Amino acid sequence: MKLFYMPGASALADHIVLEWSGQPYEAVRMDRRSIKMPEYLALNPAGVVPLLVHGDFTLSENVAILGYLADLHPQLQLAGDGSPRARAEVMRWLGFLNSDVHKAFRPIFFPERYLPDDGLAAQLAATARGHVREYLGRLDAQLEGREWLTGRRSIADAYHFVMLRWAIGTKVGLHGFENLTAFVRRMHADEGVHAALVMEEGLAPRTERAHSAPDQLMRLNERIRDNLATTLNAEVVGLVEYSEGDGAELEVRRGLVEIEVSRMDTVFSWQDENYRGQAAIPFQNFSRYVSNGAIRLDL
Ligand SMILES: N[C@@H](CCC(=O)N[C@@H](CS)C(=O)NCC(=O)O)C(=O)O
Incomplete structure (x- = not known):
């Protein structure tokens, strides 16, 4: 199984779930240039990551990939416990993260793709920051009294973690959201999350500490x-x-x-x-x- 990713992109969610699965996989590092090359476009005409290749099956769209990975490892119950309601809860949060939260970051990362005028683009980015903060408030409220979005670990949590990293990276920030901050800390302590970050960001594995x-x-x-x-x-x-x-x-x-x-x-x-x-x-x-x-x- 191969996952095509770019460091820090939403493919990190799939990377984490692959680590949680404990099964072997290959992670193929891409960059903004290589995802637009003909060889990659032949696999994924959208020219974006993530992309999963499993035997003769090529799958794009993050939500589909995460659902597929969860279904390949039903014993982990990463898309609920098998009941329609539990599945729906996972999909509710995954849908929100993918359609609302993820999209709200686009004008922050690439305001010029929406408005060519610098001044207007800056205003657009500022508005989008407000939207992200509003969404973070909903996520923070959902984590009140819970360790995971649906009460138990799921594929939605992996996606959630990526969105929170973007909030930190863009300096939208998690200030005022104690539950989100605690969630990020818990995820950083997770071995699977750490292993995915080791691969994506070149961190040294925890066991290789040269000096105390x-x-x-x-x-x-x-x-x-x-x-x-x-x-x-x-x-x-x-x-x-x-x-x-x-x-x-x-x-x-x-x-x-x-x-x-x-x-x-x-x-x-x-x-x-x-x-x-x-x-x-x-x-x-x-x-x-x-x-x-x-x-x-x-x-
Ligand atoms: N709808 C797609 C969107 C994927 C997406 O936006 N990927 C970004 C990285 S997070 C990307 O590859 N962008 C490259 C580009 O837009 O050129 C999904 O959810 O998988």
Whole structure:
């Protein structure tokens, strides 16, 4: 079975479900150029990801792929317990995520595809941010008293996680939504989610820790004492937050980061083919993140 994906795209939901299935699969990394090449368009004329190829069956559309994966592994009950109502509950949330929430991000990512005028495009993006916040409010309310959208883990949760990552990445933010923030934390702690992120973002697997956290902190402090600490490579593997001015806490993107460390504060920079970000946090917070293992230094 092959999943065609782009890092950070909605295909991450399928990637997570494939990990949850525990069955072997191949993940084929694509980018904005390769999804428009004739070889790929022959498989998926829409020129988008996700796409699943299973033997002679080629399936596009995320909701269909997630449903198919759930049906291939009925023992996991990822589309409900087999009752029509449970299935309908999963489809209710999946439909909302795919048709409303996902679409609301498009004018934020690509406002110019809707309006060529820069000023109007910016207004459109701002309106879309409001729509996303409104939808996040509904998702947050649904998680009140629940760990999963339908009360038990399902394919809808994998899609939900991707939407929340986009909310964080676009700085729409999860501030004020405690249930969503707790959900993101739980998903990050999940082995299947971590494995999918390892593959998509190049995180090192949890088992490959070169040095223990206290050891890394000691080396870092030695470098600072000797005025050697400048630019280092690091990996964000846990929850690391920063705030912009008086703004709410935002999450530093997981994955490889370049960091500039000084005695006062630390600046993180990260980048992939679609996204570039930068965040500064006080040195004290930085060393706390190193010591609790959320940041792994290449020292
Ligand atoms: N209706 C499709 C939409 C898929 C979609 O929008 N994929 C995006 C990534 S999340 C994509 O590949 N975009 C590339 C493009 O629009 O050129 C689905 O739900 O699977």
